[in-house]
Amino acid sequence: MVCDCCGATYTLINKSRYGCSAARNKGNAICTNRATIEREEVEARVLGGLKDRLMHPDLVAVFVEEYRRAWNDAQAGQMAARAKTERDLAQVERKIAGILSAIEDGMYEPSMKTRMEELKVEKARLSSGLAETPEPPALRLHPRLADHYCWMSLRTDPALSPRSDPPGYYVFWFMT
Numbered sequence: 001m002v003c004d005c006c007g008a009t010y011t012l013i014n015k016s017r018y019g020c021s022a023a024r025n026k027g028n029a030i031c032t033n034r035a036t037i038e039r040e041e042v043e044a045r046v047l048g049g050l051k052d053r054l055m056h057p058d059l060v061a062v063f064v065e066e067y068r069r070a071w072n073d074a075q076a077g078q079m080a081a082r083a084k085t086e087r088d089l090a091q092v093e094r095k096i097a098g099i100l101s102a103i104e105d106g107m108y109e110p111s112m113k114t115r116m117e118e119l120k121v122e123k124a125r126l127s128s129g130l131a132e133t134p135e136p137p138a139l140r141l142h143p144r145l146a147d148h149y150c151w152m153s154l155r156t157d158p159a160l161s162p163r164s165d166p167p168g169y170y171v172f173w174f175m176t
């Protein structure tokens with residue numbers, strides 16, 4: 001924020017008003033601009049400008065849509081990987097059952113023992129893989145999330161909300 005007359009910085013000249021620092025500190029020889037503005041007025045204008053630009057529904061809609069797509073893709077990828085491991089495990093279990101029933105039918109061959117060991121190792125590997133990657137929650141971000149986000153932000157004046165609100169607070173609010 002600068003003075004329109006001399007280009008010096010507008011600073012707090014007392015606890016509640018901004019004014020030209022040159023006019024204040026160096027006198028009329030440097031700048032005669034004595035116009036001041038309430039601190040609250042400045043903050044309201046800055047926050048209002050931020051709200052209009054950063055919280056513009058179009059920008060928010062783009063951000064939320066990208067976020068939703070990336071989140072859902074990641075979830076879908078995890079679920080696909082898990083489904084493949086489950087199919088592989090079922091296949092290994094079928095092979096083990098096949099060897100066991102062949103043995104029961106009296107068709108034992110020494111090579112079956114080696115094969116059985118291999119299948120058991122494979123089964124243990126797949127089972128522990130499934131145990132380590134728990135099923136992702138079925139939750140999917142709603143296609144009209146952006147509408148909800150705008151709806152929320154329109155009802156929340158940034159000047160009144162706690163400064164400690166993390167960015168993206170409302171996005172996460174809808175995820176939980």
Ligand SMILES: [Zn+2]
Pocket residue numbers: 003004005006007008020021022023031032033
């Ligand atoms: Zn000035």
